[in-house]
Amino acid sequence: MQVSAAIQSIIQQKLSEHFSAVRPVQFSGIGGESINETYRISFGAENVFCKLNSVSEFPQLFQKEKAGLELLAKQGILKTPAIIECFEQANSQVLVLEWIQPGEKTEGFWKKFGEQLATLHRISTDSFGLHEDNYMGSIPQSNRQHKTWVDFFAEERLKPMIGRCFHKKLLSKTHRQQFESVEKKLTEIFAEEKPSLLHGDLWNGNFMCNQNNEPVLIDPSVYFGHRSVDLAMTTLFGGFRQPFYEAYHHHFPLPKNHEQQWAVCNLYPLLIHLYLFGGGYLPQIENILRGFA
Incomplete structure (x- = not known):
């Protein structure tokens, strides 16, 4: 997606208002996101981060991301990038955020991250x-509210993605039967806990370390769920260090069967990856399902 003259003009105006100065804007394309066009915008000595996408393909994608960032920021626990602007122009949607200059992820960083995530999960x-639906990456996700985690996870997370993958012939009838077996055991696996405020997509690409050695959350898929969702995602693609888990456990002790809970929670993101990227993720799903046969 090209940055149109109209969008550049709007961004120029918004940045002039935000920084109380009039300067030219310069766009530099950057990578790292699978569905969005991403840019570093230079505005004199200032830099901001900009995402572009299609309104028709992903309706309200950035409005939902903005709402998620605002909900997390409102808690005053973990940092998020400041929202500079979010708007639509023709069939384009634009999100402009504070530029986060990366810092070094020291042991102190990981301890702070674990402690702060534990504190967030107490909310x-x-x-x-x-109260509203949003996205998990490029997949719309229903956040219809339920009184129990087991009902929410089965009805709003597992069943919709199992159905999508089965319709796409990525799962067999045998797989569906195995999932049904897991669903019957959910009440045994998950002891009752209060809902936790979740980031919702906490893999190692969705947080940063700023220059003050502080964790910064990005690209949230927020809702109130079981805290094992966030913790499970941290293990799915690696990148999180042991001091993170130790600090989390110190401030919000993990249940004895937390590894079992994490395996079940990871079925949801793995189903999304199966749906989006194909059969390479099926062995991981099958391995988890075998553990609950």
């Missing part, structure tokens, strides 16, 4: 879900 509410 609770009456139901599992959220």
Whole structure:
């Protein structure tokens, strides 16, 4: 997606208002995101981060991301990039955020991250879900509220993605039967806990370390769910160090069967990856399902 003259003009105006100065804007394309066009925008000595995408393909994608960032920021626990602007122009949607200059991920960083995530997970509410739906990456996800985690996870997470993958012939009838077996055991696997405020997509590409050695959350898929969702995602693609888990456990002790909970929670993101990227993710799913046969 090209940055149109109209969008450049709007961004120029918004940045002039935000920084109380009039300077030319310069766009530099950067990578790292699978569905968005991403840019570093230089505005004199200032830099900001910009995402572009299609309104028709992913309706309200950036509005939902903005709402998620605002909900996390409101808690005052973990940092998020400041939102500079979010708007639509013709069939384009644009999100402009504070530029985060990366710092070094020291042992102190990981301990702080674990402690802060544990504190975030103490934020609770009456139901599992959220007052509005959002996205997990490029996949719309329903946050219809339920009183129990087991009902929410089965109805709003597993079943919709199992259905999508089965329709796409990525899962067999045998796989569906295995998933049904897992669903019957959910009440045994997950002891009752209050809903936790989740980042929702906490893999190693969705946080940063700033120059003050502080964790910064990006690209959230927020809702109130079981805290094992976030912790499970940290293990799915690696990158998190042991001091993170030790600090988390110190401030919010993990249940004895947390590894079992994490395996089940990871079925959801693995199903999404299976749906988006194909059969390379099926062996991981099958390995988890075998563990609950």
